[in-house]
Amino acid sequence: MELDWWEDLEIGGLTLTATPARHFSGRSLFDRDRTLWAIWADVHLGPEQAVRAHRLVRGAVMLPVHWGLFDLALHGWTEPIERVLVAAAAEGARVLTPRPGELVEPATATKSTPWWPALPWRTVAERPVQSSGVEHLMTPILPDRP
Numbered sequence: 365m366e367l368d369w370w371e372d373l374e375i376g377g378l379t380l381t382a383t384p385a386r387h388f389s390g391r392s393l394f395d396r397d398r399t400l401w402a403i404w405a406d407v408h409l410g411p412e413q414a415v416r417a418h419r420l421v422r423g424a425v426m427l428p429v430h431w432g433l434f435d436l437a438l439h440g441w442t443e444p445i446e447r448v449l450v451a452a453a454a455e456g457a458r459v460l461t462p463r464p465g466e467l468v469e470p471a472t473a474t475k476s477t478p479w480w481p482a483l484p485w486r487t488v489a490e491r492p493v494q495s496s497g498v499e500h501l502m503t504p505i506l507p508d509r510p
Contacts, residue, residue, distance in 0.1 A: 410493030411447035419455055425470040426452060426459045432480060443485035445478075450487070 365373055367382035374380075409417060418426045431444040445461060452459045461476040462468040 410488075411444050412451040412488050413494065415448060415451040415455055415457055418452075418457055424458070425473070426457055427468070427470060428459065428461070432464065439491065440483050440485050442480045442483045443491075445480065446485045447488060 367373055367380075369382055372379050372381050414428065415426065426448070428445060428448050431448075432441060449459060449461075451457075459476065460468055460470060460473050461478065463479050
């Protein structure tokens, strides 16, 4: 279903609203920024916000998948996963890190082993990444898991 900005769609009692986002929107090489997309403000959540969102929805296993295929950012390509692992350890969240294309069954998988190279990366204190416009998601709206 395609929606224009501010249009709603109801699916199973849940209302989804397409809102403007700050994200490059090209679907191919020559149509950059000519299509509408409803994506998180400021492109993506930071690694620490992603772990917090995982905890807020009471996720059992976090499976970060949008970090190691293309180097499109100004930081090292391993920095997001390194920061997710640090934040997850602090939050007590379980994270799986399969190699690209590796099959994994989250319910039965054991602890992941880093497969990426050991590269320098910056901590959240050195390089804070906070997606604006999602502060309400960072406020505990569900009770923390025991």
